[in-house]
Amino acid sequence: MASKLRVDAVLVQALIAGALSFAHLHDLAAAAGQTGWKAWAYPVSVDLLLVAAWRRLRSDSSSRLAWCWFLVSLFASLGANVATAGFLDLADPPAWLRFGVAGWPAVAFLGGTLLAHSPTPTVEQDAETPPVVEREPSGNTPSPPQYAPAPEAVAEPEPALRPVPALAPAAPTVPVPAALVDHARKIxxxxxxxxxxxxxxxxxxxxxxxxxxxxxAIAAQLA
Incomplete structure (x- = not known):
């Protein structure tokens, strides 16, 4: 029950705001010299452009085009509300107001055309798409796609390390008398x-x- 009351209150508020804005736009267009059915067409044009821009923003919130025309239509609606509140003499409207009201149909047509026919961004497909399985004409169950196994990396044999030959210890340099060497040779x-x-x-x-x-040292000399 509370949800229904809240929704009904929102709808009533929207109807009141729409009716007041509609009436203000009609009065402003009539004061600018648009009489008869033309004065009633201006509020419809402004509200339609506002709704079209809002719907575009809901599908693409980052669209600069939608934001531009949403602000233009909002400014037109809000400007009419303010202008009819006594800020302008509607009995003798200024020239710029007549100019703006007269040029609005072309502006609204341009905005609606751009919003309706400009492309919307599409969701990019995943780059990794599953493989397409072709059905056999005989009606048999399609076999799963065959994938070629990736070649295994062959490890290159490491070069064999050659053993470093051990260096023979250098013989100690001990001075040996020649007479001792001769005696050792006799022994x-x-x-x-x-x-x-x-x-x-x-x-x-x-x-x-x-x-x-x-x-x-003596044995090294005898060798």
């Missing part, structure tokens, strides 16, 4: 004569009684 020759094998570093160090670095 090595004697050891080879008795055993048939070359003397090793440990045996040479023990026979000479020298430290290990010097024995290594």
């Amino acid at each position: 090595a020759a004697d050891h080879h004569t008795r055993t048939g094998r070359p003397i090793d570093t440990d045996t040479l160090r023990a026979r000479l009684g020298v430290p290990t670095p010097m024995a290594d």
